[in-house]
Amino acid sequence: MNFKRCLADSIDLELENVDFENLIVESISPDKGDYCLPCFSLAKLMKKNPLEIANIILASIKQTDLIEKVEILNGYINFFLNKSYVAKNVLENFNIADLKLADGKGEIVLIDYGSPNLAKSLHIGHLKTTIIGESLARLFEQCGYVVKRLNYVGDYGTPFGKMIGGMLKWGSMEEVKQKGNDVLQDYYIRFNQEEKDNPELTQLARDIFKKIELKDKEIYPIYQTIVDIALAEAKRMFDLLGVKFDDYRGEMYFNQFAPQVIKMLEDKNLLVESQGAKIVDLTPYDLTPAVILKNDGTTLYTTRDICAAIERYKEYHFNKMIYVTAIQQNLNFRQLFKIMELAGYEFAHDMEHVSYGMMSLPDGKISSRRGKQAVLVDLMDYALSEANNIIKGRKFEIEDPSDVAKKVARAVLSFAVLKVDRNKDCVFDVKTAFSFEGETAPYMQYTYTRIESVLRKYRDTKDKADYTCFNQDAFELVKYINDFSIIIRQSLIKRDPSIMVKRLLDICKAFNKFYTATKILDDNVAATKAKINLITALKDVLALGFNLICIDTLKEM
Numbered sequence: 001m002n003f004k005r006c007l008a009d010s011i012d013l014e015l016e017n018v019d020f021e022n023l024i025v026e027s028i029s030p031d032k033g034d035y036c037l038p039c040f041s042l043a044k045l046m047k048k049n050p051l052e053i054a055n056i057i058l059a060s061i062k063q064t065d066l067i068e069k070v071e072i073l074n075g076y077i078n079f080f081l082n083k084s085y086v087a088k089n090v091l092e093n094f095n096i097a098d099l100k101l102a103d104g105k106g107e108i109v110l111i112d113y114g115s116p117n118l119a120k121s122l123h124i125g126h127l128k129t130t131i132i133g134e135s136l137a138r139l140f141e142q143c144g145y146v147v148k149r150l151n152y153v154g155d156y157g158t159p160f161g162k163m164i165g166g167m168l169k170w171g172s173m174e175e176v177k178q179k180g181n182d183v184l185q186d187y188y189i190r191f192n193q194e195e196k197d198n199p200e201l202t203q204l205a206r207d208i209f210k211k212i213e214l215k216d217k218e219i220y221p222i223y224q225t226i227v228d229i230a231l232a233e234a235k236r237m238f239d240l241l242g243v244k245f246d247d248y249r250g251e252m253y254f255n256q257f258a259p260q261v262i263k264m265l266e267d268k269n270l271l272v273e274s275q276g277a278k279i280v281d282l283t284p285y286d287l288t289p290a291v292i293l294k295n296d297g298t299t300l301y302t303t304r305d306i307c308a309a310i311e312r313y314k315e316y317h318f319n320k321m322i323y324v325t326a327i328q329q330n331l332n333f334r335q336l337f338k339i340m341e342l343a344g345y346e347f348a349h350d351m352e353h354v355s356y357g358m359m360s361l362p363d364g365k366i367s368s369r370r371g372k373q374a375v376l377v378d379l380m381d382y383a384l385s386e387a388n389n390i391i392k393g394r395k396f397e398i399e400d401p402s403d404v405a406k407k408v409a410r411a412v413l414s415f416a417v418l419k420v421d422r423n424k425d426c427v428f429d430v431k432t433a434f435s436f437e438g439e440t441a442p443y444m445q446y447t448y449t450r451i452e453s454v455l456r457k458y459r460d461t462k463d464k465a466d467y468t469c470f471n472q473d474a475f476e477l478v479k480y481i482n483d484f485s486i487i488i489r490q491s492l493i494k495r496d497p498s499i500m501v502k503r504l505l506d507i508c509k510a511f512n513k514f515y516t517a518t519k520i521l522d523d524n525v526a527a528t529k530a531k532i533n534l535i536t537a538l539k540d541v542l543a544l545g546f547n548l549i550c551i552d553t554l555k556e557m
C-alpha cells in the first residue's frame with residue numbers, strides 16, 4: 001500500500017503544480033501521527049499563513065478507512081492511520097513474491113567485481129569489491145534485471161615475470177606444487193626486495209614476461225600452472241564468501257584484442273605519439289592523457305579495459321556495465337569512459353564506476369600466518385575461529401555446528417563491509433563484530449532465529465485474525481513490511497547496500513522491542529493469529545533482505 005498516495009488522494013483540493021504525495025513525509029514521533037503534511041511551502045502560492053492553509057486542507061479531507069484521525073499542529077497536518085485496518089490489509093495481502101520488482105524489464109547488467117591481481121595475495125580490499133559487487137548483483141536481480149557476474153582477473157604483467165624469476169632462482173616447480181600459493185607470494189616478495197640492489201632483475205622479469213606473451217615453450221606452461229594455483233586459491237575465498245562468478249576471463253585473455261583496438265583508435269585519429277609511447281590526449285576534458293601503448297610495445301591496464309569493454313558488448317549487448325573497485329581507480333575509469341565515448345561507442349554512457357572507501361584492520365589484532373601484513377585468508381581464518389567459539393559456548397545442541405559457524409563468519413565479514421556508507425573509510429571492528437548485542441551480524445541472525453523459534457511452537461487454527469490488539473510496536477513492524485520495496489529500490493538506485501543494512505537493523509530492533517514486551521502466543525486465538533501473520537511476513541522480509549546483503553539466515557544459533 002502506498003500510504004502517501006492514499007493520503008494525498010483523500011485531499012479533495014486542486015492546487016496548480018502541487019502534488020500532495022511529494023509533500024507528505026513520515027512523522028518524527030507517534031504522537032504526531034504516522035505521516036504529516038507540512039504546509040509552509042504552500043504559503044507563497046496560497047498567500048495565507050501555514051495555519052490557515054492547514055485548516056483549508058483539513059476541511060477538504062475525505063474520510064476513508066485508512067485514516068483514523070487528522071490533527072493540526074503548528075502548520076502541520078498530522079495523519080493517524082487506522083492500525084487494524086492497515087495491518088489487516090498489509091498482512092493478509094502480503095506475498096513475498098511481490099517484492100521481486102519488475103523495474104529492470106529483463107535488461108542485462110554486467111558487474112565486474114572481485115577481480116584480484118593473481119600475483120599478490122587477496123587483501124582486505126578484495127573483500128570490499130566482492131561483497132559490494134555481490135550485493136549489487138542481488139539487488140539488480142531483485143529489481144528485475146538479468147545479471148552477469150564477471151571476475152576480471154589480473155593475470156597480466158611483469159609481476160608474473162618476477163614470480164617465475166623468483167621461482168627459477170630460489171625454488172622449483174616441485175616446491176610450488178607442494179606448497180601452493182604461499183610460496184609463490186614469497187618468491188614475488190623476495191624478488192621485489194632483491195631487485196632494489198640488483199637492477200638486472202628488473203630486466204629479467206621483463207624478459208620472462210615477454211616470453212609469457214610469446215607463449216614460450218618453457219615459460220608459458222609455468223605461467224599457466226602458477227595462474228591456475230593462484231586462481232584456485234582466489235576461488236576458494238569466493239566460495240567461502242558464497243560468491244559464484246559467471247566468467248573469469250581477465251586481462252591476459254582480453255589483451256589479444258589489443259592490436260585491433262590500437263588500429264581502431266588510430267583510424268579514429270585518437271592516438272598521438274608522446275616520447276615513443278602512444279597516448280590519447282584527454283586534456284581538453286580535464287583529464288590526464290591515457291597511455292595506450294608503451295614505447296616497448298606493451299599495453300596498459302586501460303588498453304586492456306578498452307578491449308574488454310568492446311568484446312563484452314559484442315557478447316552480451318549489455319544495458320549497463322558496472323565496475324566495482326576502490327576509489328583510487330576513479331581517474332582510470334573516467335579516462336576509460338571518455339575514450340569509449342570519443343571512439344563513438346554508444347554504450348560508453350552505460351558504463352559506470354561504483355567505487356568504495358578503504359577498510360583497514362586494527363594493528364596487530366589479527367595474526368598473520370606469514371608474519372607479514374594480514375591478508376584476506378588470515379581475516380577469514382580469524383572470523384571462522386571466532387564464530388566457532390560462539391557456537392561452542394551455546395548450551396543446546398546445534399544440528400550442524402560447522403555450517404552455522406561458517407555462516408556466522410561470512411555474515412560478520414559481509415556486515416563489516418556493507419554497514420558503512422559505500423565511500424567512507426572504516427576500520428574492521430574486531431572487538432564488537434561477533435557480539436550478539438549492538439549493531440552486529442550475529443545480532444541480526446539471532447533476531448531471525450527468535451522468529452523461527454516462535455513459529456515452530458505455533459499450531460495453526462482456522463480462526464480469523466483480529467488485528468485490534470496491535471500496539472504501536474506491532475504497527476511499526478507492519479509499516480516496515482509495507483515499505484520494504486522502497487528500501488530495495490533506494491539501495492539499488494544509490495548503489496549502496498548500506499541503506500538496506502540500516503533498515504534491516506531498524507527492523508531487528510523494532511522486532512526485539514515488540515518481542516520483549518508482547519507475549520506472542522497467548523490464549524486469545526484471534527489475536528495470536530494476527531501476531532503470527534505479522535511475524536511470518538517479517539520472517540520472509542528479513543530472509544529476503546539478509547540475502548540481499550549477503551547474510552545467511554539460520555534456524556538456530
Ligand code: ARG
Nearest residue numbers: 112115116117152154305325
Ligand atoms: N585487478 C584490479 C585490482 O585489483 C581490479 C580490476 C577491476 N576491473 C577492471 N575491468 N578494470 O585493482
